Amino acid sequence: MVPIFDWAVFYFIITLSMIPVTEGAWSHSDVHTIRGTILATATYHKLIRPSETTNVNVSLNLLTINNLEVKTQTLSTTGWLTIEWVDNRLTWNSGTYPDVTHVYSLDSEVWKPELFIDNSLADVSILVDDNVMFKISRDGVVEWKLPRIFTTFCNVDVTYYPFDTQNCVIEITSWAYTIDELVMNSSRSSVNIEDIKPHGEWSILSSSVAEKELQETKVNGDVEKYSQLHFSIKMQRKSNYYISSVLLPILLTSYLNNFVFILPVDSGEKVGFILTVLLALAVLLTLVSDSIPSTSINTSVLSVYLAVTLCLGVLCCLLTVLVIRIHFKDPDTPVSAWWKSLHDKLLVPFSCWNGCLCRCRKDKNNVKPTVPNNEVVVVNYEDGKDDTTTVDESGTSGELKWTELSAVLDHFFLIVMVIITTISSIIFMISLAAGGKINT
Secondary structure (H helix, E strand, O other), X not given: OOOHHHHHHHHHHHHHHOOOOOOOOOOHHXXXXXXXXXXXXXXXXXXXXXXXXXXXXXXXXXXXXXXEEOOOOEEEEEEEEEEEEEEEEEEOOOXXXXXXXXXXXXXXXXXXXXXXXXXXXXXXXXXXXXXXXXXXXXXXXXXXXXXXXXXXEOOOOOOOOOOOEEEEEEEEEEOOOOOOOEEEEEOOOOOEOOOOOOOOOEEEEEEEEEEEEEEEEOOOOOEEEEEEEEEEEEEEEOOXXXXXXXXXXXXXXXXXXXXXHOOOHHXXXXXXXXXXXXXXXXXXXXXXXXXXXXXXXXXXXXXXXXXXXXXXHHHHHHHHHHHHHHHOOOOOOOOOHHHHHHHXXXXXXXXXXXXXXXXXXXXXXXXXXXXXXXXXXXXXXXXXXXXXXXXXXXXXXXXXXXHHHHHHHHHHHHHHHHHHHHHHHHHHXXXXXXXXXXXX
């Protein structure tokens, strides 16, 4: 039998083997020593760049699109910049401290690139945040993640509003160091939008990053170049809301111009009606103009359509005044030969007045009723000529009256204006939809 003492020794050895070895594990004292070594003022100075030409890798990560103010051409986004560079002075021996892979430092302790957002509108200053820490790896790689609300200028193109697509750029430039001293490179080929939240008005179609150079000419003629990165974000407007709240009211209001020719002259409401429609169109034009930038670089197709509709409304108002003036002419004054010729050769055939089409050649002796005073019009064709006379209920013939002429004019203007409004609306709406689709 094995003595009890031998069993106790064996059990003790097994227990010791199961205790983890803590030698070399991470400890705050090691980190303190490393920081005191690499950040010693005798060997490190934060105003001296790491190398003759320092390469800085930059990437943009977006969290939200806050707003794109079209009127002021301002884009507001929230995200952070990931900036990395190598500083060989900030390294330590991995064999001495195997479990300390990185340490943290503040802005006041290490060198950092002087970066500036070139098209910023809110905070025109060097990128800095005293509360953000720098992550320093044992191989000297410094990582700086800077959270920020980016308020930048965006050149807005409202040609196809509300089916527009905008391409906004966030420009980051090296401020103090020229391209011979500091070169910015893109860490990614596009903007990182993996964590972005959906926006109610805009959707991101694509993004890209371009490496550029900013040239500055001094007084003596010398040219200095600075490294620059352009982060482009292509966004498309979600147009469902604007179709129901902007386009549909404009289309319906544009057709109201034509209904003034349906109202009877004797109602006394024709001029008041057309002026009310003109006022509504002016209000819509003002609302649309307030939502787009005051610039002559790009002209909105929708604004042009509203301006054309407003001109058609003014034309309808003038034609209405003409119809009213003709209607209330002295009935004892005969209709001039010019008006008779216009009535016979243009107004009646082309407005299908009382079913008369193609100069009424299908029915050469047709008696057709007219609107005023229960009178009828007899159109006789003799020797290839039109002879328009009126016949009352007693069967006596008479000349064309002013009231009859005004009724035909109303009908003719109604048809012409409906055709013009329909054609212009179709052309402008197709231009908006097709142009917005091509521009994506």
